[in-house]
Amino acid sequence: MAIIKKLKAIKKEQNHLLGIQDLSFSQISEILKQAKTFITLNKSNSKKLDILRGKTQINLFFEPSTRTQSSFELAGKRLGADVMSMNIVNSAIKKGETLIDTAMTLNAMHPDIIVIRHQDSGAPNLLSQKVNCSVINAGDGRREHPTQALLDALTIINRKGKVEGLKIAICGDILHSRVARSNIYLMNMLGAEVNVVAPKTLLPHSIERLGVKVFTDMKKGLDNCDIVMMLRLQNERMQGSFLPSAREYYEFYGLTPDKLKMAKKDALIMHPGPMNRGVEIDTNLADDINRSVIREQVELGVAIRMACLKIFCKGNQ
């Protein structure tokens, strides 16, 4: 009994990054501050640190991902960790193993950190209850994608100096978007004013209760905004007819120069990627180096993930 109690006590000390909702303002400040130091490092010739030397990081991606997975892999490696990315397609999960069994198997190999992406909301939470290492959420269902929101905040701070007081419009498929949810929580915490813009069929129930203003007219939603955050139209999650056509969507909710005029002159365009050019965003706008910070988001993503790995890694606090 005493042993069980002790184990429980140890488990409690684990640091997990499951969602922005669980973070305090000071934790967020610490992550952003830490990430800033890595921005310069990532641009230098010698990118390797040994902060996580001897630590093992497992990337457990149940959903296909290019940028997030490679970003986490690179982040871990640059901090000196041994990084292993599980290929789910060839794994026992495809043979019917449950998430908990997979977790227990991996746990037996004593990883220090597991980065998980899963199609089911709450999967990282379940995992965190069962393993003895830190769990970092790299996106779960439509619930949260905390590191994406953090890198978005870092990008904004890098360009605008701060988030507080800015007006941010999040546009597109809010219903299926974990990026939208994490950003709503984070930008609110950092003192921004958040608008969401979407057709009614792509708005989740009671979204206004999360502290946003809801617009179905994109021009009104973009009015006087500092940041225009576009979301990908998640076609693979569309189970019914949410929209009549991509053409109709682009006409009313695609980001075009005409609609962008409503935002501030120096408004930044963001997108978590991958983009559907000509569906949610005009292709020239996406590439406009004066307005679009899409590539910078990817760049700073590595810095944010390095900061998160450093701060949340077991025994590294």
Added chain:
Amino acid sequence: MKEIYLINARIIDPKNNIDEIGGLIIDSNGAIKASGKKVANGNLPSSVNKIDLKKQVLIPGIVDMRVFVGEPGYEYKENFRTLSNAALSGGVTSVVSMPNTNPVIDNVSMVDFLKRRGRDKSKINIFPAASLTKNTEGKQMTEFGLLKRKGIVAFTDGIKTVQNPEVMSRIMNFASQSESLIMQHAEDNVLSNGGLINDGEISTRLGLKGIPFLAEKIIVERDLSFLEEYFCRYHISQISSKKTVSVIKKAKKEGKIFSTGVSINNLSLNENDIGDFKTFLKLSPPLRTESDRRALVESVNDGTIDVIVSDHKPEDEESKRLTFAQAATGASGVETLLPLALELFHNKSIKLNKLIAALTCNPAKILDINKGTLNKGADADLCIFDINKPWIVNKENIKSKSKNTPIEDRKLQGQVLKTFVKGELVYERN
């Protein structure tokens, strides 16, 4: 069998509007010989052995209209013996077993199997329900007349809803001939497709796909429209939302004759209880808002809702130790049905006689079975409980084979002390 004399009890028999201190005599055949205030120590021969119940409450044994057994096919979740033990410890003496077994209870030979197993392995009365459609596929109706003759008391696809309106209208039309009871689980599959919890703020925050209240309302409205044309004995298994309550109130006002049930879970919990993805609270119909819960509670109190069920759905741990999306739906609850219902009496939400009626005589009347009362001549199925005894729900004390209680660690008030079936003392708390 010797006669048994129970005295000095608070007798509540809602069917006969009785709530008085008195006693009850069980005759040598296990039937009720007499009950009420006239059965008092002074009126009884001094030589006989009397059991003094010390003002504990005595009610007819509880009739639970919605229970999943597991036999055949899912014996590892629950069998007749474990169900019987669980039910008796909660004062439940009769259950309607759902047909969602493997194979499905959809033909006459299955009924014989159930009756035999129920009789041999359990001490409670098992009233099997058969499916409305073959293999609960919603296409071909089952043999209502023949099944009813074999002792089937109700027809339902259990966890499923007959989606096709044409099939449903024909079922209702045909069932009236054999006066078969139709019980519908009201949920439109298209609207609820992929849904996991109530569609609302919580589903948005948890990132889980919602089940809109409309999925329930639209089926209730559809079926009540059919009822106008094809009158039959029709019962809505359980409802979960305020809006459905309005539909039912309106239909009853218009004079439509049907009945409605509600799960104790929807009366005692709401969507906030799901917390951090607690899969034990993944239920169908889903837990909805506090305002929905209140409307349901009020409807039991005003008689709009007739029956409270446990919706006892045992699920093994492996089916629940998954992500919320993958986890099985349902909660164990037959043994906590009464104590949890009493919470609604203690917090002054529902009058005691209404509450007991919804657990005893109302379901018996809908099912047309001779249970749920303390009438002279009725089987002595009795539940005796201490209405005030405080206790805490502990998973380890659960008698059901599966431990998926949605109310672990809940502090309850009221505990079953003794349960009789057909005059035999089959459960006694130590």
